[in-house]
Amino acid sequence: MKIVVLEKQVPDSTEITVDKKTGALIRDGVPAITNPDDLAGLEAALELKDKNPDTEVVVMTMGLPKAAEMLKEGVAMGADKGVLLTDRVLGGSDTCATSIALAAALKKVGFDLVIAGRQAIDGDTAQVGPQTAERLDIPQITYVDEILEVKEDSITVKRSLEDVEQIVTAKLPCVITTLSGMNKPRYMQCDNIVDLCKEDKIEVLTNAELGIDPETVGFKGSPTSVKTTFTKDVTDKTEVFTLSEQETADMIAKTLKEKQIITK
């Protein structure tokens, strides 16, 4: 079985700055990490490889050349190789354009199962995984909290939604999107680091190699434009109530329900 894990390199901070002109995030100077939901996806793939060593795990990303660092860390954790999709014309792609490029790269690389993180902590759209599945015209299961069984032609998982859990089976090939709480990703391993420094295990793909129409990707191919990005103001608002114990409990319960923190 061949599993391709889609990853995104994201800034390791909520204090990121924004380009006032384009509305895009400025990543320079902010330490980069692998998006947590994606890392859980990689760990899930590696656990399947632990059970069945014939499994091939490929980590793939679209990004700047610097994103190769993240793929190398994925290989150091135990993935077999990395695929970096990088090209100037891809710069500024929104989720719609990104899924075009990723789908093309996935077709070229080949796969039985694609695992993507549910969403990235910088954009929080949760769109790339589902859009990629649509472009590939294959089934998708989002919000996966546990992989229960993988057979030759199907996968059964537990989906974890806000108030309900579902057991879902899909035919392979398919796309699943994973939640960061589903496991604890392993550390890199010293011997893998030695290996990947000796032998280049990162394949670089360009737009031309994938034969994608440049008009469909990058800023040109992106229907979304970010108008503005801002940090939400948090106001210090304190209200004082004088209530009995029962009234206090009722009020807390009501407020939590209103905010959908509890449901019953």
Place this chain on the structure above:
Amino acid sequence: MDFNLTEQQLMMQKLFREVAQNEIKENAADVDENERFPKESVEVMRQAKMLGIPYSREYGGAGADYLCYILAIEELSKTCATSGVVLSAHTSLGTWPIAQFGTEEQKQRFLTDLCTGKKLAAFGLTEPNAGTDAAGQQTTAVLDGDEYVINGTKIFITNAGEADVYVIFAMTDKTKGTRGISAFILEKGTPGFTFGLHEKKLGIRGSATCELIFNNVRIPKENLLGKEGMGFKIAMQTLDGGRIGIAAQALGIAQGAIDEAVAYVKQRKQFGRPIAKFQNTQFQLADMQTKTDAARWLVYSAATAKQEGRPYTQLAAEAKLFAAETAMEITTKAIQLLGGYGYTRDLPVERMFRDAKITEIYEGTSEVQRMVISGAMLK
């Protein structure tokens, strides 16, 4: 001359930093307070394949360079010096002599399990009357048929009781002095091989330190490491390498104390402003980091010399001497910067101060390092 870390070293450093910060740090105070061996540290090192960093892939090691191993000790010791010395004693003292002097059969039997972390190693040289004067060994090994019979005791043995494999030294011919000392590989569980009481120590309190007792311990003669009479040479060469590990431990303790001090002085306010705004604080920190960086380059340079097969005895002694004395000085200054809070066990610099002291003593005291360095200068 290149002072930059390679890609391999940088990735390893990142891994060790993550392991230390995410897994080891949270237990460091508990390990110290309760004088308990950090089993969970060993387990995470095993998972990350950190227990055989500089050894050949053929025997389950990572096949990385020696500096990578030194970076591991440094990063672990920034948060938990006990975990640092567990790795150092295992890698430099217990495993290295087998990798260096073992026969193929011995490597197959012992080295692979040590490098993969299935087993932990220790080294037994010191005796009640043979500390700095290691030549005064009183433990004996007598060949009886196909077996050696070992009698005697070793003290202050790091990883004792926790380790499965021990490289120990004993007299096979008392008439020959240091040339009568031989090295042996001993396994835990061998009849007659027991452990004494745990030492109650000032620092590195989670590190298991206790006595090895040999009472008519019979081991197959195949467990002789090297040849009869080579023991002193094996011990001294092992300690040369071990010193770089302890130097890295001292370096880690010093940097760990600086990191704590920097964080503290930014938030501690006196006279209406953070104490980081006072020139005394700034100058103290500048001196502390300068000295620690100087120690770092001495340690890295000794590790690189060993890796490249250049002579490193003197460099290793210089690195250990300077890094150990720096660690003592820096942890003392760090407590001063933290004031009364720094003196309490609520903050980690007090522990780092206690941990630093041993680096001036074990694997050759600072006085021994001065003997080694001046000996090389005056020969």
